[in-house]
Amino acid sequence: xxxxxxxxxxxxEKLQRVAEQLPCREVQAGLLLSLMGEVDVKVCVASxxxxxxxxxxxxPLQLHHAAVSCVxxxxxxxxxxxxxxxxxxxxxxxLLPRSPSLSDFVRxxxxxxxxxxxxxxxxxxxxxxxxxxxxxxxxxxxxxxLQELVGDNVTVILLSxxxxxxxxxxxxxxxxxLLHFPDYSKGELQQxxxxxxxxxxxxxxxxxxxxxxxxxxxxxCRDLRELRHLxxxxxxxxxxxxxxxxxxxxxxxxxxxxxxxxxxxAMQTVYLREFSPVLWTEYQRLSAHTHVELPFYSKFxxxxxxxxxxxxxxxxxxFFLKHHGKIRKTNFLKKNEKTSNHLLGPKPFPLDRLLAIxxxxxxxxxxxxxxxxxxxxxxxxxxLLTQVSHDDQLxxxxxxxxxxxxxxxAVSRTVNFDIVKYLYDFL
Numbered sequence: 001x002x003x004x005x006x007x008x009x010x011x012x013e014k015l016q017r018v019a020e021q022l023p024c025r026e027v028q029a030g031l032l033l034s035l036m037g038e039v040d041v042k043v044c045v046a047s048x049x050x051x052x053x054x055x056x057x058x059x060p061l062q063l064h065h066a067a068v069s070c071v072x073x074x075x076x077x078x079x080x081x082x083x084x085x086x087x088x089x090x091x092x093x094x095l096l097p098r099s100p101s102l103s104d105f106v107r108x109x110x111x112x113x114x115x116x117x118x119x120x121x122x123x124x125x126x127x128x129x130x131x132x133x134x135x136x137x138x139x140x141x142x143x144x145x146l147q148e149l150v151g152d153n154v155t156v157i158l159l160s161x162x163x164x165x166x167x168x169x170x171x172x173x174x175x176x177x178l179l180h181f182p183d184y185s186k187g188e189l190q191q192x193x194x195x196x197x198x199x200x201x202x203x204x205x206x207x208x209x210x211x212x213x214x215x216x217x218x219x220x221c222r223d224l225r226e227l228r229h230l231x232x233x234x235x236x237x238x239x240x241x242x243x244x245x246x247x248x249x250x251x252x253x254x255x256x257x258x259x260x261x262x263x264x265x266a267m268q269t270v271y272l273r274e275f276s277p278v279l280w281t282e283y284q285r286l287s288a289h290t291h292v293e294l295p296f297y298s299k300f301x302x303x304x305x306x307x308x309x310x311x312x313x314x315x316x317x318x319f320f321l322k323h324h325g326k327i328r329k330t331n332f333l334k335k336n337e338k339t340s341n342h343l344l345g346p347k348p349f350p351l352d353r354l355l356a357i358x359x360x361x362x363x364x365x366x367x368x369x370x371x372x373x374x375x376x377x378x379x380x381x382x383x384l385l386t387q388v389s390h391d392d393q394l395x396x397x398x399x400x401x402x403x404x405x406x407x408x409x410a411v412s413r414t415v416n417f418d419i420v421k422y423l424y425d426f427l
Contacts, residue, residue, distance in 0.1 A: 023195070024188040028181050035177070036063075036121070036155075065123035070131040076139060080105040087122055088112040102142055109150045122154040129158035133167040141173035183222050186214055192224065193231055201239070205249045209238050212256055216263045230266060237262045265404065297362070298375045299411050302401070303419060304358035305385055306408045309346035309401035311424045313353065319422050320360035340425050342405065348388045348398045351376075361417065 022029055066086030073079040077100050084105075085093040092112045097104055124146070126132070132140045142149060143156050160167070164178055184192065190210055197206035213231055221227060238259045241247040247254045294302070311319065341347070354376075376399075379385040386400045401408075412419040420426050 023192050024184060025181065028179065032179060035179070063123055064118070064120060065125055068124060068126045070126055070128040076100070076102070076105075076135060083124055084108060084112065088116055102136070102138060106142075106149050109152070113150060113152045118153045120153075122152065123157055124154065125157045125159065127159045129160045130162040130167040133169070137169065137171060140167075140169050141171060144174040144176060184224060186218050189214060189218070189222070189224065189227060193227060196228065196231065198235065198239075202249065208252050208255075209235060212238075212252075212259060213263065216260075216267070220267065234259070234263060234266055294411070295375060296415070297372065298379060299415050300362045300417075301354070301358055301372070301375055302379060302384055302403065303408060303412055303415075303417060304354055304361055305349075305379070305399060305401040306403065306419070307357055307361070307422055308349035308353050310341045311422070312341070313349075315424050316353070316357065319424075320357055342425055346400045346402070348400045351397050351399070354399060361422070 018029060019026060064087070066083045068079055068082050070079075073082060077096065077098075080096055080100050081093045084096065087109075092108060095108050095111075124143075126143075132143070146156055147154050158176065164176065190207070193210045193213075194203065194207045197203050210231065213227070213234070217227060217230060221230075238255060241255060241258050242249055247258075307319070355372075358372075376385065380387050380399070384401075384403055386402045388398050388400050403411075408419060
């Protein structure tokens with residue numbers, strides 16, 4: 001593994017740790033090392049420095065660097081302070097005025113650089129670099145030519161999951177060198193995820209679980225972080241037959257039949273992160289008993305929430321207004337609208353839209369009382385609805401429905417409501 005990472009000036013033990021932290025990325029790590037040059041080289045490979053836009057990881061070696069998160073640094077003042085603090089210490093950072101400009105940062109950097117010359121290349125690693133396009137127009141072009149501005153041996157590394165073409169400044173700037181980190185293949189994901197095995201079970205048993213998991217989720221999700229979350233979330237269900245003594249660890253076929261329905265339900269929460277393992281178990285329990293546990297009006301509120309989440313707002317007149325007039329289907333359906341809303345997932349909706357649909361679908365007239373609003377809060381507590389707006393936005397709260405189609409169809413049958421007739425995807 002470390003043969004691909006061997007490079008003059010770097011300790012072999014450190015390179016071994018890099019290989020362990022970046023499995024299946026040896027080729028990209030080796031290329032990054034070759035671009036950086038030897039660790040003790042004072043002069044950069046290019047006179048303007050090396051600028052990289054990378055997809056996933058930076059190299060975790062002990063280099064003189066400033067790690068900057070563009071999410072945390074909500075202002076340029078915080079960004080400048082983080083860089084000066086990392087390179088020159090607190091005294092240098094304290095020299096910044098209250099609202100520093102780019103020229104203030106360059107001036108202070110040049111002063112400090114003359115007092116503390118670089119013995120090796122300094123690196124500024126910027127995470128979520130695409131957020132820089134929301135800052136001052138001259139900030140990103142200046143960072144890409146920072147070595148020229150400050151006269152120092154400094155390299156800027158931009159980390160982004162967005163292609164450079166999507167946030168290149170319109171004013172023009174120095175073109176960075178692009179280093180693309182491709183998606184992991186299925187075999188690589190199998191290798192990486194299998195390393196997270198549960199200590200109570202054998203490596204073969206956990207590897208077979210990961211193989212089953214990828215068989216279900218790989219076509220829809222290839223994000224390593226999300227797959228790790230899904231693996232941790234569903235492993236207890238996979239182990240249930242073994243813990244109960246019904247099957248052996250080697251009986252993969254029976255384990256697959258037991259976990260398959262559970263994984264298909266989990267497909268509905270990919271990327272949403274709305275369930276902890278405890279809440280996911282409670283959600284599965286509720287899905288089998290909702291018609292018993294939910295009050296009458298709560299069922300209609302949930303139905304209205306599902307319709308608001310999966311129907312475009314422009315279709316409400318067609319579905320819920322009794323005297324909407326004649327609407328031609330060719331005008332109602334967009335010609336280029338081919339993607340199912342159920343594949344895209346639930347969309348957030350405001351409270352007033354939820355109540356408007358609720359009053360339309362419920363048979364009897366219902367006055368907007370505190371009981372109705374408390375039932376909405378109960379649905380949020382049960383994780384059947386999710387509040388997506390901030391708590392301080394009392395005038396315009398927004399929600400999102402967090403139940404599946406099978407779930408809402410079962411609820412609709414208990415109140416004799418044909419929800420399929422009101423779903424835009426099934427027209």
